[in-house]
Amino acid sequence: MNITDLLERLKETSFEMTQVYIDEAILLHFDLIMKSYREKPFFYKNLLKYDRFMVALSLLSFSYKDEKVPLSTVKAFCQRRGYMSRNSLDTYFSFLVLSGYMDVQLHVQDGRQRSFQPTDKTLYDATQLIKSYLLPAQMISPYNSSLSGLERSANLLRVFARGFAKILESDLLLDKMLPEAKWILNRDGGHLPMLALYTDALRNGSLETGYNVSSYVQISSNLGVSKTHMQRMIKEGELQGYFKCNKRLIELSPAFVELMRRAMSICFSVSRVSMELGVAEYEDEGNSVYICSF
Template sequence: MCVSSLKWALDHSARVLERHGEFECSIRAHYAILLVPYSKRPFFYKTALKFNRLMVSFTLLSEYFSKPAPLLSDVKAFCVARGFCSRNSLESIFLLFRALGFMKVAGHPDDSRFRVFSPSAQACHEVRSMLNSVVQPLGPMCPSEAQVQRMSELDDRAFLALYFKGFATLLSNKLTIDVLLPECDWLVNRDAGHMLMLAIYNDACSLDCQGASFRTSSYLSLATRLSVSKTHVIRLVQEGVEKGCFKVHSKTQLEVLPPFVKLVRRFMAYSFAITLQSIELGQASKI
């Protein structure tokens, strides 16, 4: 499938999913499912879910599950070229993954100049837990997609192999959210940004909300729930005010404006569409 066809399929899926009657419930389900592993290891997840860091992890797994001899140097070159991280930052991330027992690195069997890598069982379980937060809510919106319904039957490695063989195609063709929806960067490319975005959205918007509404939780309660500082939350809000997404009426009252609602809905629509497309492409690669 050519890039333009893939892009059309993603855009079409995103539009269809956003109009689905279960879409709002699926957003809330995504947040609730992801909050479970996040709450157990908040200081790890608030950084791991930062978009560029997440893309480093997804690049590693895409490389591993789509190539017979995944090279760490290829991952580095790709991530630097895409602007996900600098080389020094990547080395730090790789060292952290090895220290946490998430990644094993060894010399290439045929050329000692190169290093190959593999994810540990623990890493596969952690990533599967994260991906469950988009795969499971996708089920009610795609009841006729047999492979989506069967994902829960797979073990961790089979689950990730199917997903990342498909995601690798989207990644290599620059069909990730940073390209499809660059205006979301200020929200998701910060510590705990993904979860803060959804917490504010869920808190302020009723299931049938399409316009402006008010957040009911305090900055402190949001910060405590997601293990970030109150100042961190306030900075996100201030940037949102500058972008026309929020309006601050007092120290305790934040109005969530339609541009924010629209942005979050588009972000989640693309997230679900990318997941669906990855599963479909992964399944097609097995045929």
């Protein structure tokens, strides 16, 4: 699939998702990802910042595409994309190694290079994250019956990573398809503060009665971020017309609700199309995407 066709596929899938009831899928995604977040709040608070998340997904995608790829290749790619600076990437890679999420050693073919592999810890956590997107995405039309039950496949992570690599290479991701959302996605917790505000309003029924949500203290406590962090985010969003501050409570604007639904429809469409591309490539190579229980 060329870039033009891939872009059209992503736009079409995302648009169709916004034309149906997407809130149930958003609630499920939030609950699934928060389950992992609560177990390791410090790690996920940093990982889910948009640029850091893209670096982590780049590492995963490159490693499944070519197990012998040098770490320097991924570093250069991430620098070109502007995800992080060279020094920040070095620090982040060291953090992943020290946290037990990446093994690094001398490259077998070039002693001047370093090779890397994701650890079992990475494979488990990455699989849970992918499921937090894929399962909700499968709740929304347009449905793809060929992906049904794939979340139980032992090949889930490999299939996703190889399909996502095509989207990553084409640079057809959220920051390009919806650049106006980048300001909120690149903060501590990534898109979770956005999700927390939206799901809070959804669950207390205020999307129909003025969009009021809980206080700074309640939201920040649930996410393990500071009250100041939330206040700064809300103040910035207020200048852009996404929020209003009423003493202790936060009021969401219709523009924020629209931004939220568009952002999540893109995330869900990327996850679904990644799986479609991965399955097609895997089967073209004569492999079977078999189903088993984890």
